[in-house]
Amino acid sequence: MRTVLITGASRGIGAACARDFAREGYRVAIHYNKSEKKALALCDDLIACGCEAITVQADVSDSAAVTAMVRYVEEQFGKIDVLVNNAGIAMQKLFTDTSDSEWDTTLATNLSAVFYACKAVAPAMIRRHSGCIVNIASMWGEVGASCEVAYSAAKAGVIGFSKALAKELGPSGIRVNSVSPGVVMTDMMAGFCEEDVAALKEETPLCKLGSPEDIARAVVFLASENAGYITGQILGVNGGLII
Ligand code: NAP
Numbered sequence: 001m002r003t004v005l006i007t008g009a010s011r012g013i014g015a016a017c018a019r020d021f022a023r024e025g026y027r028v029a030i031h032y033n034k035s036e037k038k039a040l041a042l043c044d045d046l047i048a049c050g051c052e053a054i055t056v057q058a059d060v061s062d063s064a065a066v067t068a069m070v071r072y073v074e075e076q077f078g079k080i081d082v083l084v085n086n087a088g089i090a091m092q093k094l095f096t097d098t099s100d101s102e103w104d105t106t107l108a109t110n111l112s113a114v115f116y117a118c119k120a121v122a123p124a125m126i127r128r129h130s131g132c133i134v135n136i137a138s139m140w141g142e143v144g145a146s147c148e149v150a151y152s153a154a155k156a157g158v159i160g161f162s163k164a165l166a167k168e169l170g171p172s173g174i175r176v177n178s179v180s181p182g183v184v185m186t187d188m189m190a191g192f193c194e195e196d197v198a199a200l201k202e203e204t205p206l207c208k209l210g211s212p213e214d215i216a217r218a219v220v221f222l223a224s225e226n227a228g229y230i231t232g233q234i235l236g237v238n239g240g241l242i243i
Contacts, residue, residue, distance in 0.1 A: 001052070003027045003077040004223065005070070007060055007117060008087030010035035012186035013136065015042055016212035017084055020220045022051035029073040029080075030055045031087065060087045060113035061105065070120035079128065082223045083121045085114045085158075086136045090188050095149045103150045110154035114161060118176075122169065129173040134222050135162045136215070137178040137234060139242045155180075159234055166232030175231040177222045182238025184210040205240030 004021045008014040010032035019042075022028050028046060030053060032039035039055045046053040054076050058069035073080055088110045091102060114135050125131030140148055141155025159178055166176040183189065183200045192200075201209055218237045221227055236242065 001025065001027055002081045003029070003073075003079060004082040004084060005029040005031060005056075005073045005080050005117075005121075006084040006086055007031045007113070008033075010039040010042065012188065013181065013184060013212045013215045014084070014086040016216035017086060017219050018042060018046065018053070020213070020216040021082075021223075022046045022049060022053065024220055024224075025051075026082070027052040027077055029053075029077065031060075031069060032057055033059050033087070060117070061108035063112075063116045066113065066116035067120045070117065074124065079124060080121050081130070082132045082134070083117060084134045084136070084219055084223070085117050086219075087113060088136065088188075090148065090151050090191075092147050092191055093150075094147055098150055106150035107154050107157070110151065111157040111161070114158055118161075118165060122174070125174050126169070126172045131169075131174040132223050133162075133165070133169075133174065133176045134219050135176070135178045136219075137162070137180040139180050139182050139236060139238050142180060142234070142236070143242050162234075163232045170231055175222075175227070177227070177230060177232065178234045179215060179218045179222065180234045180236045180238070181215045182210055182236070182241040184212060184215055186212060200241070203241060204238070205243075208239060210237060210239060 004026045006017050009018045009030040043053045043055045058065040137158045138155040140152045144152045162178040
């Protein structure tokens with residue numbers, strides 16, 4: 001049975017991914033950092049639906065913690081077929097007000113975390129000559145967002161990282177892709193006022209914001225055999241907000 005480790009699966013897009021992978025018959029490792037109750041409740045739900053699921057805690061900005069998370073899931077499931085690097089944080093702030101420590105935290109959580117997790121899963125994937133990595137980027141990593149310079153830089157880094165890793169790991173039978181969401185209604189959007197959300201909706205050609213499920217479907221597709229010849233790509237799931 002195929003296995004998936006999803007970081008930041010306690011809520012939002014990651015939780016939707018966990019539910020979709022479970023529906024597809026995967027054994028699912030739900031990673032969380034602080035939202036333990038939500039992760040455990042989701043795990044119980046998946047198990048009640050007949051899925052094999054476990055939870056694992058780690059701060060993804062901590063290299064040793066990420067390695068321990070991967071080793072734990074490998075021990076529990078025997079292998080990791082699919083890694084979804086989804087955990088992330090946003091930060092809206094004027095560039096001139098952004099402190100060194102805010103920059104460091106944003107880069108560590110959104111970009112270094114992806115490096116740590118990929119480095120930890122790659123050796124076993126290379127040995128098996130099979131595996132799939134899906135990294136969650138952002139449209140702001142493609143076009144840049146005012147007042148989100150650190151976040152945009154981190155997500156642009158995720159895109160460049162994914163393309164380079166796809167080239168390096170392709171000959172080892174491993175596919176690496178990014179999903180680049182537009183505006184998705186999760187806790188991450190809590191800082192946006194109603195007017196800003198309405199304006200973003202109006203700007204979107206499909207006239208609606210994304211749901212976590214919209215993103216999850218794209219992630220599950222990229223992990224599937226239907227995407228067997230797709231690697232190094234950025235799949236924009238943004239309602240046409242950037243084209
Ligand atoms: P969310 O609802 O705020 O959830 C964030 C998740 O990341 C939570 O599960 C959280 O875990 C985890 N996380 C945060 N910091 C962590 C850390 N230091 N260590 C480990 N886990 C950590 O966010 P979301 O909207 O679902 O976003 C998921 C991904 O999509 C992110 O990479 C985000 O940048 C990207 N994205 C989102 C949007 C959007 O509009 N929502 C658009 C583009 C891209 P705990 O709660 O357990 O601490």
